[in-house]
Amino acid sequence: MDVSGDNVADLIYRSEVSGRLLLRKGIAASGGGVDLQSLASAANSADGADSVYGGSGWGRTGIPKLMGTPDADKDGIPDIWTVHSNGQVRFYAGSKTALSGSGTEIVTPKSYWQTRLAIG
Template sequence: MRLGGADTTYGATGWSTASAPFAVGTPDADGDGIGDVWSVQANGSVRFHPGSRTALTGNGGQMIGPNSHWKTRIAVG
């Protein structure tokens, strides 16, 4: 991610293809003017990670639980 015109590590801990096999940055979804990140966790849950000017913190908010119909879907979009 480019912050202030330079490549910077952003949200470096807790992110791996094993724990979050799918993650995507999106335009601002929560109205704070900063892009956000959506991820699909290894257990199938979908999480929303509010963007920050410095780093992602916490585990994000679960938007779709791991036991929902989501796990049977094959595409996003």
């Protein structure tokens, strides 16, 4: 999904080591779409390095499930949904650079959400 707004797909991933979300910006392929090699490593990406997209608390222990989705709040930026370890579902409005805040609670903690295998 394109996070940066240049119509080229980017990659957001999380690091269990740092508990952070990281953003890797793609480079347009000559024939359209994204040059997949630009997403293969930070050095190959548009910025030559990954940037911090979510600062802390994104490890699997606290947030067992997360999913990037198309734009849900109509601001043109893809968004992120999470299921937390207590069964709470939160919505994080996407940003072109880095997330701010701690999202919005959509579902209060529910034990049955703890047993969901995937979201999306």
